[in-house]
Amino acid sequence: MSKARRNVVQAGATAKRGLLTPQNSFIESAETKPDSDDDRLVTAKHVSKPPPRKRKRTPDVADEDEAADPEETMKALEQEASTLEAKAKKLREKADSMRKTLAKTESGSDGEEREEDEDEEAEKKGEEVQAVTKTRPTVSPSRGPMRPMFAQPDVGNYLVWFDLETTDALKPPSETMILEVAVRITDKNFNPIDEGISRLVHWPQSTSEIVNEMIPIVREMHQKSGLINDHTQTPLQGRRTLQQVEDEVVAYLKRHRIFSRAIMAGAGVSFDRTMVCHWMKKLDAMLNYQTFDTTTLWHLVKRKYNRPNRFKGITAHRAMSDIEGSMREAKLYADVLLKAPSEVQWPVEYQDGV
Numbered sequence: 001m002s003k004a005r006r007n008v009v010q011a012g013a014t015a016k017r018g019l020l021t022p023q024n025s026f027i028e029s030a031e032t033k034p035d036s037d038d039d040r041l042v043t044a045k046h047v048s049k050p051p052p053r054k055r056k057r058t059p060d061v062a063d064e065d066e067a068a069d070p071e072e073t074m075k076a077l078e079q080e081a082s083t084l085e086a087k088a089k090k091l092r093e094k095a096d097s098m099r100k101t102l103a104k105t106e107s108g109s110d111g112e113e114r115e116e117d118e119d120e121e122a123e124k125k126g127e128e129v130q131a132v133t134k135t136r137p138t139v140s141p142s143r144g145p146m147r148p149m150f151a152q153p154d155v156g157n158y159l160v161w162f163d164l165e166t167t168d169a170l171k172p173p174s175e176t177m178i179l180e181v182a183v184r185i186t187d188k189n190f191n192p193i194d195e196g197i198s199r200l201v202h203w204p205q206s207t208s209e210i211v212n213e214m215i216p217i218v219r220e221m222h223q224k225s226g227l228i229n230d231h232t233q234t235p236l237q238g239r240r241t242l243q244q245v246e247d248e249v250v251a252y253l254k255r256h257r258i259f260s261r262a263i264m265a266g267a268g269v270s271f272d273r274t275m276v277c278h279w280m281k282k283l284d285a286m287l288n289y290q291t292f293d294t295t296t297l298w299h300l301v302k303r304k305y306n307r308p309n310r311f312k313g314i315t316a317h318r319a320m321s322d323i324e325g326s327m328r329e330a331k332l333y334a335d336v337l338l339k340a341p342s343e344v345q346w347p348v349e350y351q352d353g354v
Helices: 003-016 022-029 037-045 061-067 070-107 112-134 207-212 216-225 227-233 242-255 269-279 294-305 319-337
Strands: 159-166 178-186 197-200 262-266 287-293
Touching: 159 269, 159 319, 178 227, 178 242, 178 319, 197 242, 207 227, 216 227, 262 269, 262 319, 269 287, 287 294, 294 319
Parallel strands: 159 262, 262 287
Antiparallel strands: 159 178, 178 197
């Protein structure tokens, strides 16, 4: 059997078994030889080329996801979630450690235990405030509606009430010593958010040396208020320098999320602001150049309503007592003289605050 005949026979056998390939179809087309040249030309026209091979489609990601075992996928996701939770726990522990270290650094070595006690008290008071503010205000037959003890947080409208007791009010700051510092924060309605802090400041000089340098009127005022006696009776281990007091004030503001552009408030705070600018650089960097001075309101009331006396009430000429008097004065002006926001009729040209 010739070679051509053998190929034809094999091709026929393959076709009978049903295995049709591009090669078989090509061979089958050539199985019958043309008898003449014309037939060869006609047959050549009908000879088909083998079709191109189709590439195998690679499975898509979706196909792989569909083929994946759901239980294995869930186990992998749960394992990844547990890993992320462990990392988050470590980060929280690290943040808490850094926060405690920063608080200890700012409060100073002498005030570490005292600062922790204040933080615990602040947390307890914060919980009490939340419990009070969540309840509806009650009504008393004699006093009317009862307000919460402390205001709700509103950092953007906080006022930092500040007062200093010094050795003089007329000398330059470089020649004046700060004897007491008090700070308290209120909301925009002059409601305090906590009890504030008040600290005595001790200098390398003895109390008697400092008192001897005061003018008589200042000496008499501080003796009557008990400031000089408190300075003398403070034990050595409980005394604070000006830098330590400044660190405590800065930490107090930061605990209430006040870091910059704080508005200093009080009576005649331009004097206090000048002293802070000279003696307390870190605190000065946290304060705005603008201030809220109740004496400005007083001068307005004095001229418009012909009131000869102020409304501060009796103060003890101590730093925190003066702050409370200034707060009372500002609140009285706001409650008695200023209209409620819903009752104010602004002129058309000033409605947008132009």
